[in-house]
Structure formats: C-alpha cells, structure tokens
Amino acid sequence: MEEIYAISLFLFVLFLLLGTGVWVGIALMGVAWVGMELFTSRPVGDTMITTIWASSSSWTLTALPLFIWMGEILFRTRLSEDMFRGLSPWLARLPGGLVHTNIVGCTVFAAVSGSSAATLTTVGKMSIPELRARDYPERIVIGTLAGAATLGLMIPPSLALIVYGVTVNESITQLFFAGVFPGLCLALMFMGYVAVYSKLSSSWNPKQETGMSFADKVKNSRFLIPVLLLIFVVIGSMYAGYATATEAAAIGVIGSLVLAAGQGSLNWGTFSESLMGATRTSAMIALILAGAAFLKLAMGFTGLPRALADGIATMELSRFELLMILMVFYIILGMFLDGISSVVLTMAVVEPMVREAGIDLIWFGIFVVVVVEMAQITPPIGFNLFVLQGMTEHEMGYITRAAFPMFMIMVLMCFVLIWFPGIAMWLPDNMRQAP
Numbered sequence: 001m002e003e004i005y006a007i008s009l010f011l012f013v014l015f016l017l018l019g020t021g022v023w024v025g026i027a028l029m030g031v032a033w034v035g036m037e038l039f040t041s042r043p044v045g046d047t048m049i050t051t052i053w054a055s056s057s058s059w060t061l062t063a064l065p066l067f068i069w070m071g072e073i074l075f076r077t078r079l080s081e082d083m084f085r086g087l088s089p090w091l092a093r094l095p096g097g098l099v100h101t102n103i104v105g106c107t108v109f110a111a112v113s114g115s116s117a118a119t120l121t122t123v124g125k126m127s128i129p130e131l132r133a134r135d136y137p138e139r140i141v142i143g144t145l146a147g148a149a150t151l152g153l154m155i156p157p158s159l160a161l162i163v164y165g166v167t168v169n170e171s172i173t174q175l176f177f178a179g180v181f182p183g184l185c186l187a188l189m190f191m192g193y194v195a196v197y198s199k200l201s202s203s204w205n206p207k208q209e210t211g212m213s214f215a216d217k218v219k220n221s222r223f224l225i226p227v228l229l230l231i232f233v234v235i236g237s238m239y240a241g242y243a244t245a246t247e248a249a250a251i252g253v254i255g256s257l258v259l260a261a262g263q264g265s266l267n268w269g270t271f272s273e274s275l276m277g278a279t280r281t282s283a284m285i286a287l288i289l290a291g292a293a294f295l296k297l298a299m300g301f302t303g304l305p306r307a308l309a310d311g312i313a314t315m316e317l318s319r320f321e322l323l324m325i326l327m328v329f330y331i332i333l334g335m336f337l338d339g340i341s342s343v344v345l346t347m348a349v350v351e352p353m354v355r356e357a358g359i360d361l362i363w364f365g366i367f368v369v370v371v372v373e374m375a376q377i378t379p380p381i382g383f384n385l386f387v388l389q390g391m392t393e394h395e396m397g398y399i400t401r402a403a404f405p406m407f408m409i410m411v412l413m414c415f416v417l418i419w420f421p422g423i424a425m426w427l428p429d430n431m432r433q434a435p
Contacts, residue, residue, distance in 0.1 A: 009034070009035075009038070013030060013031045013034050014027060014028075014031045014345075017030050017031070023284075023287065024287075024288050024291070024341045024345075025284075025287030025288040025289075025290060025291035025292075026287070026291065027291070028288070028291030028292055028294065028295045028344070028345065029048065029052075029290070029291045029294050029295070031295055031298075032048070032291070032294040032295040032297070032298035032299075033048065033294075033298075035295075035298040035299065035301075035302055036048075036298045036301065039301065039302040040298075040301045040302065042301060047294075047297065048294050051290075051293050051294045051297050052290040052293065052294060054293070055166075055289055055290050055292075055293035055294075056286060056289075056290055058166060059246065061162075061166055061286070061289070062246045062249075063157070063162055063172060063244075063245040063246040063248075063249045064159065064162050064163075064166075064282055064285060064286075065278055065279070065282035066246065066249030066250055066252070066253050067157040067159065067162070067249045067252065068115070068159065068277075068278040068281050068282055069253050069274060069275065069278035070112060070113070070157075070249065070252040070253050070255075070256045071112065071113035071115050071118050071278075072118070072273075072274035072275075072277040072278045072281075073253070073256040073257060073260055073266075073270075073271075073274045074109070074112055074113065074122075074227075074256050074259070074260070075113070075118050075121070075122055075274070075277075076260070076265060076270040076273065076274055077256075077259065077260045077263050077265045077266075078263050078265055079109065079122060079227060081126055082223035082224065082226075082227070082263075083101075083105045083108060083109070083123070083126070083223070083224065083227070084101055084105065084126050084127060084130060085223050086221050086222070086223040086224035087100075087101050087104055087105060087108075087224065088101055088130075089221075090221075091104060094191075094195065095194075095195035095198050095199060096191070096194035096195045096197070096198040097134075097136070097198065097206055098127075098130070098131060098134060098136065098206075099131065099136055099140055099141060099144055099194050099198075100191055100194060101123075101127055101130075101131075102123060102124075102127050102131075102141065102144040102145045102148055103144055103148040103187055103190045103191050103194070104187070104191075105123040105126075105127060105148075106119050106120070106123050106145070106148035106149050106151050106152070106187075107148065107151055107155065107183070107184070107187045108224075108227060108228070108231070109122050109123055109152070109227075110151040110152040110154070110155040110158075110183070111155050111156070111157075111231045111235070112157075112227060112230055112231055112234070112252070112256070113152055113157075115152050115159055115281075116149050116150050116151075116152040116153050116339075116373075116376050116383070116384060117149075117152075117383060117384070117387055118152065119148075119149045119151065119152035120145065120146070120149035120152075120384055120387050120388070121387060121391075123145065123148075123149070124145050124149075124387075124388070124391055125391070127141075127145065128141060128142075128145070128391060128392065134206045134207045135205065135206045135207055136206045137201065137203050137204060138394075138402075139398075139401070139402040140194065140197055140201075140402075142388055142392060142394065142398075142399055142402040142403070143402035143403050143404075143405060143406055144190060144194060144406065145388065146376075146377045146384045146385065146388055146399065146402065146403035146406060147190055147377065147403060147405075147406025147407070147409065147410070148187065148190055148406075149376070149384055150373035150374075150376045150377065150384065150406075150410070151183055151186065151187060151373075153339055153369055153372065153373050153376070154179045154182060154183040154186065154366070154369050154370065154373065155179060155180065155183035155184075156175075156176030156177070156179055156180065156235060156238075157176065157234070157245070157248075157249065157252070158175075158176065158179055158369065159285070159340065160339050160340055160343065160369050160372065161175040161176060161179055161365060161369060162175075162245070163285060163288075163289060163340050163343055163344060164343050164347075164365045164368065164369070165365070166289060167289070167292060167293075167296075167343065167344050167347045168347055168351050168361055168365070170361050170362060170365065171362075172244075172245040173238050173244060173245045174362050174428040175362060175365050175366075175428075176235075176238065176245060177238070177239065177427035177428045178362050178363065178365065178366050178424045178425065178427065178428045179366055179369065179424070180235075180427055181423050181424065181426065181427060182366050182370065182413070182417060182423055182424050185413070185416065185423060186370070186409070186410070186413050189409050189412070189413065190406065190409060193405060193406075193409060226259050226262065227259065230252065230255045230256065230259060233251060233252075233255060234248050234249075234251055234252045234255070235248075237251060239427075285340060288340065288341060288344055289344060291344075292344035292345065292347070292348070295345075295348055296347065296348035299348040299349065300348070317357075319357055319358070319359060320418065322353065322354075322357050322359075323359075323367065323414075323418060326350065326353075326368075326371075327367075327371050327411075327414055329346075330342060330346075330368065330371040330372060330374075330375075331371060331374055331375075331378070333345075333346070333375075334371070334372055334374055334375025334378055335375070335378050335379065335382075339369070339372030339373065339375050339376065340372075342372050342375060343368060343372060360421075360425070362424070362425065362428055363417070363421055363424050363425055366417065366424040367414065367417050367418075367424075370410055370413050370414055370417065371410075371414060373410055374407055374410050374411070377400075377403040377406060377407055378400075378407065379396060379400050382400075382403075384403075385399050385400060385403065
C-alpha cells in the first residue's frame, strides 16, 4: 500500500510540474525533492548538490556535446545535396526507385549526427523537392522520411545511447556497436517495405530516370567519399580500440570542420551557429540527466525501485512477458515525451526490474531505443511529425497515417531483437579492447 501511495505522489508531482510548462530536468529535480523530503531524513540540499555535480562532471558525458557539435557542423554543409547526387544513380534502378535515397541518406547522416531531428531536416530539405518533381507518391515520400530519420537515435554516434549509457552506467562504446547491426537491419526493413509497396501500389508511376553509365555513377560517388571516410574513421577508431567514444567524438568534430572547410561552407557565421546550437542542445540534455540522477538517488532512498522489482519477481513473468509490458509502456509514454526524456525518467525504476529478470543491459538499451524511436512518429507529441508538418505543410493526421507503416516495422523490429538477440550483441562481444 505504501508503494502505491509513493508512486501516486511521484506521478502527481511530475505531471503537475510538466503540465505547468516546467522544463523536464527541473521537473525531475522537483519530484526527487518531494520524495526525499517525505520519505527520508537525509539533508535534501546537500544530496542534490552532490548528485548534480557528480552527474555533470562525468568524463563519459563529454562525448555528448562533441557528437552534437559534429552533427551541427555537418547540418550546415552541402551534405544533403552531395548525398543525393552520390546515391541517386545507384538507387534509381532498385524496386522503389529514388525513395530509397530517403532511407539510405538518413542512414548515412545518422552515422555522423546522432540526432533524429537533424537527420530529418538535412535529408528532407533535399529529397522532398526532388522526389516530388519526379511524381513519387507523397505518402510514401513522407512516411519513409519520418521513419528513417529515427535511425539517428540508433546508429552510432547516437545521443539516446549516450544518455542511456550514462544513466545505467554502461559502456558507451559497447552500446554504439550494439546499435550498428539493428540500425542497418531496420533500414533494410524500411527498404523492403518500399520495394513491396512500389510493386503493389496502383498510384506508383514516377518519372523514369535517364540511364547513366557505370563510369558516370562512379564519378558521382566522389561526393559521398568524404562523409563515408569520416564515418569510417570515427567508428573504426572505436572498434579497433584506438579511441574511446569521447576521443572518437573529438576526431569527428575535427573531421567535420575539415569537411565543411573543403566544401567552402565553413565561415565564422556557420561556425558560431553550430557551436551555439550544440551548446543549447547539450545544456538541455545535461539538465535532464542531472535531474534524472537526483531522481534515481531519491528513488533508491525510498526503496521504491527495489519494491517494484520484487513485486514483478513475485508475479513470475517470463522474460518475454516483461519485455512486452515495457514495450507497451514506452510506446504510451512516447506519445507525451521525447525519447531521451522517456529513458532518463524511467530508468530509476526499470533498471532494477531488468537486472532482476537477467536481461543484458547493453541489449536492453538497443531494445529501448527502438521503442523510443516510435515516440518520434507517434501523435500528439511526435517531434518528427512536427518537423515534417513545417517542411510539407500537410495536416498532422495525414503525416501520422503516412508514418504508420514505419511504426509497425519498428514494432516488428522489437520482436526480431527478442528472437535474434545476437543482432545487437555480436559486435560488442567481439570488439577489440584498447591496447
């Protein structure tokens, strides 16, 4: 009974603060403060200051602003134009045609950005006009872009995985490699859907592309070489054991500055805009993490997470049943919160349950990220939907219906991860250790 009272109080205070427009990080601190005052005798102020400082001074966390800055720099280059010119000759002849540039372009940019919104904006501003000019069905253009842009949360360097790793104290590098194959698998599932849709849809009648010789295709591919080289250096340095996630992020920033300078898009204006954009995003996420760390500590003092974990254990749920409950829980939560907030808000309670069930936390991080990816395209607070609405001027209902098949593919991906956990765990289990 006491646990029910505590849960009700925590939820009431949380939704009260969020409903009044208080920032998520401050709301988490407020909930933790109330819990500490009511359920413990410890000095709240001292505990809060110590916890916030410890979470903010984490060396692991330094990878976050660096990867964000790398994405901000590349967001301001001609990367989207170069990607379209490099990819379109190779993808035009596939079933589904140039719609695949949405998916492959998002996959490539996700590997240098880590942000779903940046991926969507960068690829969409180039692909939408090009695909419209070629008479591709509007719904499939918008739907694939909304779904594929969520790969920014999965494919390293993923901001969501960095936040998850810091929250549960797991290796960021191992989480990054755990996300590689699931991210690529999800991209292939999106492409498979496009191929099938193109064969079955009666509205599929795009303009045919003019043929291009193999030599011309190779010549156009030179536009992709710089960004692919940057991906190889950043990811390869971690896999080979020559760099930690933070060091690889620093390499990525230097590489993105060189790439922007080589394109002629680096000037004082774009440099300062990228730096300020990265600062704003990093400060927002750091505040959320600080609030989450304080809430996690407060929850631990109240004994609520352990009591819930013990309660779940007495229910004797199978591993599959627990994962299904958590999947539905995160889908519902994602309708009202963004992915990163959903992760940090719940880990204080969910982590003990997962450990109690014997689920690997690296694997579970990938599972959670797939589920919170859905939050980007679920109304009423799906951020990708709002970005697409601004870019296309379609009604929210139209965009939501267009993105629904991508949502169902992500649900299928959750089951694929459960049935074949090796998809996520093979790379982390075989990665080389630093010399």
